[in-house]
Amino acid sequence: MVKAVVLGAAGGIGQPLSLLLKLNHDITELALYDIVNSQGVAADLAHIDTPAKVTGYLPPNNGLQSALTGAHLILIPAGVPRKPGMTRDDLFKINAGIVKDLAASIAQNAPKAFVLIISNPVNSTVPIFAEVLKKYKVFDPKRLMGVTTLDLVRASTFASEVLGADPREVRVPVIGGHSGVTIIPLLSQAKPSCTFTQDQIETLTNRIQFGGDEVVKAKDGSGSATLSMAHAGARFASRILDATIKKAPGITECCYINLDADEKCGIQIKNTTENLEYFSVSVELGPEGISKIYPIENLSRYEEKLLKDAIPELRGNITKGITFISEDS
Ligand code: NAD
Numbered sequence: 001m002v003k004a005v006v007l008g009a010a011g012g013i014g015q016p017l018s019l020l021l022k023l024n025h026d027i028t029e030l031a032l033y034d035i036v037n038s039q040g041v042a043a044d045l046a047h048i049d050t051p052a053k054v055t056g057y058l059p060p061n062n063g064l065q066s067a068l069t070g071a072h073l074i075l076i077p078a079g080v081p082r083k084p085g086m087t088r089d090d091l092f093k094i095n096a097g098i099v100k101d102l103a104a105s106i107a108q109n110a111p112k113a114f115v116l117i118i119s120n121p122v123n124s125t126v127p128i129f130a131e132v133l134k135k136y137k138v139f140d141p142k143r144l145m146g147v148t149t150l151d152l153v154r155a156s157t158f159a160s161e162v163l164g165a166d167p168r169e170v171r172v173p174v175i176g177g178h179s180g181v182t183i184i185p186l187l188s189q190a191k192p193s194c195t196f197t198q199d200q201i202e203t204l205t206n207r208i209q210f211g212g213d214e215v216v217k218a219k220d221g222s223g224s225a226t227l228s229m230a231h232a233g234a235r236f237a238s239r240i241l242d243a244t245i246k247k248a249p250g251i252t253e254c255c256y257i258n259l260d261a262d263e264k265c266g267i268q269i270k271n272t273t274e275n276l277e278y279f280s281v282s283v284e285l286g287p288e289g290i291s292k293i294y295p296i297e298n299l300s301r302y303e304e305k306l307l308k309d310a311i312p313e314l315r316g317n318i319t320k321g322i323t324f325i326s327e328d329s
């Protein structure tokens, strides 16, 4: 039995993400929670002829608790999206409180679940979530991941356009965080190995870093990326299930994590990132979640500069998240 839960399931991401999870045959139970309309979404999806039993929950009658109980995997796209002219950090005011409350309920009702945070600003919401779990003494850094898969999806798409290649064949690691200059594509490590001109590298890097803004602008006030994010979230969820349920070996992904997930390599990375506690890195996933962090190495000069430029903003975002919880007590 594999229970997946979506918190924020009636939203722009939540609905298509829930649809894609309903199509995942490894999931036998799908619990959809939102403060509005989750039962309508659940009724609709429940008619699809795949194994997952779908149920919708609202806040009354301990809906959140019921949705979370027995969860193996929890995906969180709850919270407000950007409008043109806003940064992801502008969402902190509203989304920090939402994530904090959801974390407290997960700490009490599903402390062993694998949790994937989509709500922005991811650079801060993941530290917020971890701090709440620490308060409840149930924090396991191997089980908490900020979802940066959309940056990887964009990197594959944009790089393949330049190369004239099939996007499914092109893989570019993306490390750092999930906002503007904190997004660090490692085009020098693209697979299959390829060569870009410096102009192409700079144009591609900028497009990957600000891909979210491209969508926000095109949607013109009606939100940010939802469909591509649903695809990215479902892809990452299926990788987690491959590692934790099917126990498939050698599953690697990039995601935004607490570097204590792998003490040995985490310390090395903290040294290269001037002691940041959170960073998006390439990790191996195993039955217990993150089983190994890969070191950050062989960066080009240009990528080293990107890393240096990312550190101050990322540090500020992390500190803001941690402080939000420490000042709360
Ligand atoms: P949306 O407004 O369409 O949907 C958000 C949903 O969250 C709504 O249905 C709302 O009712 C629900 N919600 C609000 N408070 C809640 C609570 N306390 N508990 C449960 N549900 C609650 O927004 P969206 O476009 O789906 O985006 C959601 C979030 O995902 C935003 O913060 C956005 O910035 C972020 N996002 C992240 C990435 C990423 O790569 N990590 C990509 C795209 C969007």
Ligand code: LMR
Residues within 6 Å of the ligand: 081, 082, 088, 120, 150, 211, 212, 213, 215, 216, 224, 225
């Ligand atoms: C994205 O990268 O598309 C998301 O983080 C949403 C946004 O605000 O850009």
